[in-house]
Amino acid sequence: MIQTESGEAKTARDGRRWTLRPGRPTDGRALARLFGQVRREGRWLITTPGTISEPSEAFWISELIGASESLALVAEAEGETIGNVLISVDRGRATEHIGVLSICIAIDWRDVGIGSELVSGAQAWARERGLRKISLGVFPDNERAIAVYERRGFVHEGIRRQQYRSGDEYRDEVLMAWFPKEA
Numbered sequence: 557m558i559q560t561e562s563g564e565a566k567t568a569r570d571g572r573r574w575t576l577r578p579g580r581p582t583d584g585r586a587l588a589r590l591f592g593q594v595r596r597e598g599r600w601l602i603t604t605p606g607t608i609s610e611p612s613e614a615f616w617i618s619e620l621i622g623a624s625e626s627l628a629l630v631a632e633a634e635g636e637t638i639g640n641v642l643i644s645v646d647r648g649r650a651t652e653h654i655g656v657l658s659i660c661i662a663i664d665w666r667d668v669g670i671g672s673e674l675v676s677g678a679q680a681w682a683r684e685r686g687l688r689k690i691s692l693g694v695f696p697d698n699e700r701a702i703a704v705y706e707r708r709g710f711v712h713e714g715i716r717r718q719q720y721r722s723g724d725e726y727r728d729e730v731l732m733a734w735f736p737k738e739a
């Protein structure tokens with residue numbers, strides 16, 4: 557987990573106040589709840605509702621945050637967890653230079669600049685850690701997410717066609733990456 561001081565006070569583009577802080581293992585339950593809410597929107601995330609229980613996900617997130625090779629940043633407002641970015645780094649020798657990024661902002665807090673700030677914070681950590689590559693996968697119709705990644709310097713690496721099944725539908729995945737040493 558990233559080691560910095562407690563939280564940083566921020567103002568969203570619409571004037572609302574929020575705080576950016578490092579994740580703690582005790583954030584597991586609140587983050588699992590947030591992921592569950594976003595998953596129930598049924599559009600953005602690969603895992604569909606019901607595929608993972610909230611307690612299992614909370615446990616998995618707490619373990620990830622507790623691991624020294626990962627990053628978790630949390631956005632909070634009005635006592636609620638409203639956003640999160642995670643970078644998990646593989647322990648394998650061949651892939652330990654790569655971090656995989658995932659991000660989630662609560663529906664009422666989108667489009668006010670928080671996602672871009674979280675991606676920026678994750679990039680600063682990746683640079684500091686000496687990672688060579690941050691990679692991610694995104695659905696092609698997630699134009700907002702793609703806009704944020706492109707603006708933060710991520711490039712398109714390719715498309716994995718019909719990579720995920722969602723009910724009767726098969727969805728493509730756009731692969732994107734950011735290379736700290738080339739930025």
Ligand SMILES: CC(C)(COP(=O)(O)OP(=O)(O)OC[C@H]1O[C@@H](n2cnc3c(N)ncnc32)[C@H](O)[C@@H]1OP(=O)(O)O)[C@@H](O)C(=O)NCCC(=O)NCCS
Binds near residue numbers: 594661669670693704
């Ligand atoms: C994708 C996500 C992380 C972005 O975070 P955010 O806080 O909403 O993003 P920001 O407010 O920082 O920036 C959004 C930008 O996208 C732009 N945007 C919004 N909808 C858009 C669209 N349909 N096409 C292009 N750009 C769009 C906004 O105008 C804004 O740009 P601006 O800063 O120039 O105004 C967030 O919306 C989210 O969590 N969505 C649901 C979960 C998800 O998709 N996660 C990523 C899975 S890969």
